[in-house]
Amino acid sequence: xxxxxxxxxxxxxxxxxxxxxxxxxxxxxxxxxxxxxxxxxxxxxxxxxxxxxxxxxxxxxxxxxxxxxxxxxxxxxxxxxxxxxxxxxxxxxxxxxxxxxxxxxxxxxxxxxxxxxxxxxxxxxxxxxxxxxxxxxxxxxxxxxxxxxxxxxxxxxxxxxxxxxxxxxxxxxxxxxxxxxxxxxxxxxxxxxxxxxxxxxxxxxxxxxxxxxxxxxxxxxxxxxxxxxxxxxxxxxxxxxxxxxxxxxxxxxxxxxxxxxxxxxxxxxxxxxxxxxxxxxxxxxxxxxxxxxxxxxxxxxxxxxxxxxxxxxxxxx
Amino acid sequence: xxxxxxxxxxxxxxxxxxxxxxxxxxxxxxxxxxxxxxxxxxxxxxxxxxxxxxxxxxxxxxxxxxxxxxxxxxxxxxxxxxxxxxxxxxxxxxxxxxxxxxxxxxxxxxxxxxxxxxxxxxxxxxxxxxxxxxxxxxxxxxxxxxxxxxxxxxxxxxxxxxxxxxxxxxxxxxxxxxxxxxxxxxxxxxxxxxxxxxxxxxxxxxxxxxxxxxxxxxxxxxxxxxxxxxxxxxxxxxxxxxxxxxxxxxxxxxxxxxxxxxxxxxxxxxxxxxxxxxxxxxxxxxxxxxxxxxxxxxxxxxxxxxxxxxxxxxxxxxxxxxxxxxxxxxxxxxxxxxxxxxxxxxxxxxxxxxxxxxxxxxxxxxxxxxxxxxxxxxxxxxxxxxxxxxxxxxxxxxxxxxxxxxxxxxxxxxxxxxxxxxxxxxxxxxxxxxxxxxxxxxxxxxxxxxxxxxxxxxxxxxxxxxxxxxxxxxxxxxxxxxxxxxxxxxxxxxxxxxxxxxxx
Numbered sequence: 001x002x003x004x005x006x007x008x009x010x011x012x013x014x015x016x017x018x019x020x021x022x023x024x025x026x027x028x029x030x031x032x033x034x035x036x037x038x039x040x041x042x043x044x045x046x047x048x049x050x051x052x053x054x055x056x057x058x059x060x061x062x063x064x065x066x067x068x069x070x071x072x073x074x075x076x077x078x079x080x081x082x083x084x085x086x087x088x089x090x091x092x093x094x095x096x097x098x099x100x101x102x103x104x105x106x107x108x109x110x111x112x113x114x115x116x117x118x119x120x121x122x123x124x125x126x127x128x129x130x131x132x133x134x135x136x137x138x139x140x141x142x143x144x145x146x147x148x149x150x151x152x153x154x155x156x157x158x159x160x161x162x163x164x165x166x167x168x169x170x171x172x173x174x175x176x177x178x179x180x181x182x183x184x185x186x187x188x189x190x191x192x193x194x195x196x197x198x199x200x201x202x203x204x205x206x207x208x209x210x211x212x213x214x215x216x217x218x219x220x221x222x223x224x225x226x227x228x229x230x231x232x233x234x235x236x237x238x239x240x241x242x243x244x245x246x247x248x249x250x251x252x253x254x255x256x257x258x259x260x261x262x263x264x265x266x267x268x269x270x271x272x273x274x275x276x277x278x279x280x281x282x283x284x285x286x287x288x289x290x291x292x293x294x295x296x297x298x299x300x301x302x303x304x305x306x307x308x309x310x311x312x313x314x315x316x317x
Numbered sequence: 318x319x320x321x322x323x324x325x326x327x328x329x330x331x332x333x334x335x336x337x338x339x340x341x342x343x344x345x346x347x348x349x350x351x352x353x354x355x356x357x358x359x360x361x362x363x364x365x366x367x368x369x370x371x372x373x374x375x376x377x378x379x380x381x382x383x384x385x386x387x388x389x390x391x392x393x394x395x396x397x398x399x400x401x402x403x404x405x406x407x408x409x410x411x412x413x414x415x416x417x418x419x420x421x422x423x424x425x426x427x428x429x430x431x432x433x434x435x436x437x438x439x440x441x442x443x444x445x446x447x448x449x450x451x452x453x454x455x456x457x458x459x460x461x462x463x464x465x466x467x468x469x470x471x472x473x474x475x476x477x478x479x480x481x482x483x484x485x486x487x488x489x490x491x492x493x494x495x496x497x498x499x500x501x502x503x504x505x506x507x508x509x510x511x512x513x514x515x516x517x518x519x520x521x522x523x524x525x526x527x528x529x530x531x532x533x534x535x536x537x538x539x540x541x542x543x544x545x546x547x548x549x550x551x552x553x554x555x556x557x558x559x560x561x562x563x564x565x566x567x568x569x570x571x572x573x574x575x576x577x578x579x580x581x582x583x584x585x586x587x588x589x590x591x592x593x594x595x596x597x598x599x600x601x602x603x604x605x606x607x608x609x610x611x612x613x614x615x616x617x618x619x620x621x622x623x624x625x626x627x628x629x630x631x632x633x634x635x636x637x638x639x640x641x642x643x644x645x646x647x648x649x650x651x652x653x654x655x656x657x658x659x660x661x662x663x664x665x666x667x668x669x670x671x672x673x674x675x676x677x678x679x680x681x682x683x684x685x686x687x688x689x690x691x692x693x694x695x696x697x698x699x700x701x702x703x704x705x706x707x708x709x710x711x712x713x714x715x716x717x718x719x720x721x722x723x724x725x726x727x728x729x730x731x732x733x734x735x736x737x738x739x740x741x742x743x744x745x746x747x748x749x750x751x752x753x754x755x756x757x758x759x760x761x762x763x764x765x766x767x768x769x770x771x772x773x774x775x776x777x778x779x780x781x782x783x784x785x786x787x788x789x790x791x792x793x794x795x796x797x798x799x800x801x802x803x804x805x806x807x808x809x810x811x812x813x814x815x816x817x818x819x820x821x
Contacts, residue, residue, distance in 0.1 A: 223804025
């Protein structure tokens with residue numbers, strides 16, 4: 001059987017041939033060298049791996065009869081798995097869980113930082129975990145495991161042991177969205193910050209400089225460009241909601257879409273450029289709804305329908 | 318004569334024929350007239366009926382129910398038909414009296430100058446004759462005196478689109494451009510010259526209002542004001558016209574309009590005209606006017622459209638008589654583009670008449686072009702319009718040229734014989750230019766009106782707030798917000814953003 005080492009009760013260490021391995025090494029036989037092999041468990045129970053080259057090789061067969069000739073006691077020997085979770089349904093997960101548990105106990109005295117200050121990491125979701133381990137992990141176990149993970153993650157980064165870092169690695173998602181940091185918007189030598197905003201099919205670029213509240217959109221004043229008062233208000237909403245309307249001048253180019261889309265694209269553009277000047281305004285702007293891009297677009301038309309959802313007129317025949 | 322009761326069916330003749338029995342009763346009646354002795358028809362069972370009349374109008378209306386049902390039913394073979402809104406049929410919308418012809422327009426065009434529900438502003442003071450030309454009054458709101466209100470109303474200076482009806486009393490904001498125009502007017506009168514100025518600028522930036530302020534200034538200083546409130550009334554072929562006899566090429570007078578204008582002039586300038594006397598006799602008028610008659614009497618001669626144009630000519634010649642004791646004159650017109658193009662009138666040869674061939678407009682164009690000397694000086698003002706303006710490429714070009722020249726002159730780069738750097742030129746590939754228009758506008762001054770500055774905006778908003786029309790604290794934040802929303806302080810847009818956007 002794979003990953004089973006023969007250990008003889010009462011036989012000395014030398015009999016077993018090797019010194020006691022550290023846990024990691026013991027797990028080596030259970031570990032997949034490439035952690036996720038497209039969700040497929042590729043442990044083989046075959047001793048000879050000639051036909052199929054696999055990363056996992058089974059331990060050589062132990063011939064107890066031969067052994068018993070030399071050591072009588074060997075006739076009572078029985079194989080024991082290295083991993084305690086060998087007989088569970090989810091050995092990969094359980095091994096990691098146990099290891100994490102052990103680490104959490106071992107390093108429980110290390111100082112922790114507030115969770116908010118720790119690096120933001122996107123951990124694998126339950127579905128991801130099941131997919132990558134190829135095991136039917138239980139949700140409750142996942143939650144418990146995640147609690148430990150988060151506890152370990154808050155250990156002070158300068159004191160965090162490498163073992164912890166390595167153990168957590170398996171639970172991180174492959175794509176870390178939090179590592180994507182937007183490039184900071186520079187303020188050029190003229191004091192301008194360029195923000196770009198989009199809404200529906202409009203795109204706006206707004207140059208924001210310190211000034212006294214003048215706004216030019218495509219070379220026209222706000223009143224010239226937007227006939228509706230509502231649109232004008234939307235366009236300068238970022239400045240208005242933060243009481244900065246008389247502190248900055250805006251020079252903007254907008255293209256695409258209709259008036260509403262253009263006005264709301266400007267909201268976003270001005271908000272971003274304003275954030276370059278005053279990053280501390282971010283919470284205020286978020287409350288005013290100026291930070292998040294509205295991802296909605298025109299819904300596509302479907303066949304058999306007049307528009308996206310409108311059904312054709314009912315006709316009797 | 319019929320008996321009070323129909324003897325056969327016992328129905329009183331005053332009662333209508335019940336619909337269910339109608340055919341039979343009709344046959345009855347025929348039978349009754351033809352053969353009085355026909356045998357008795359079987360009597361229809363008499364159902365209890367309601368009274369044949371009612372004091373309620375709705376009930377007294379004859380019921381069309383039965384007929385409607387019949388018609389909707391159609392022929393028996395037609396089958397069942399879809400009847401839509403069968404419950405709505407019975408209900409007849411009670412319509413009141415429809416508005417009389419012209420009533421709707423009168424309602425739309427009415428001018429309300431005061432609002433008793435608005436709060437009176439305690440610190441509001443009336444304009445005095447020198448106020449509008451005083452730079453100390455910049456960014457102040459001042460009220461129009463009652464007398465001037467009447468005069469302005471007589472000369473149709475107020476427009477229905479302006480927000481007079483929101484406040485207790487008409488008041489105007491004195492802005493930098495106001496003081497600029499008024500001081501130019503004063504300066505030209507002091508030198509006995511004529512200021513010729515065209516006001517231009519963005520939509521709702523206050524061109525007509527500046528014109529109104531100029532007229533106010535003129536009225537307060539005892540000028541004579543002749544105002545053509547809507548140039549389009551003269552050129553869109555909506556008023557009568559006739560050739561002026563003895564003119565070659567023909568000019569056209571607009572007698573009805575001119576009569577109205579004379580009456581407006583008379584009402585607006587009554588006091589001044591009464592104190593101004595003719596210098597020469599006018600025997601050609603329907604009523605003989607000897608010399609040394611008040612001009613008011615001369616204006617009074619125009620009672621019918623027939624005599625209107627000769628009277629106006631006489632009045633004009635008296636007003637511009639050189640060497641006589643005359644008050645300064647303000648001649649103003651709103652909607653310049655309409656008079657700077659070919660009009661919609663046709664000559665007897667069915668050719669379009671140029672607006673400058675209409676006698677009254679020619680008078681104005683002459684004055685604007687510098688062809689008329691007012692004896693005591695004065696001003697000829699013209700305001701362009703941006704919302705109601707036909708394309709007048711020559712006018713636009715000429716105004717742009719004058720503006721560029723002024724800017725160059727102000728900057729101080731005096732280029733000899735106009736090397737015209739930066740002055741816009743005619744587009745060589747465009748044919749729509751008009752030499753007559755450009756000749757008129759060759760030497761006018763141009764004043765471009767833009768947004769007001771924040772100080773003025775604040776004064777205005779404080780006035781609005783004091784009148785109870787703006788229910789917000791007027792602080793720097795509100796002022797700059799509205800100022801920005803109004804496209805950098807365009808006055809009409811500020812009104813739209815603040816007063817005309819209901820946020821309750």
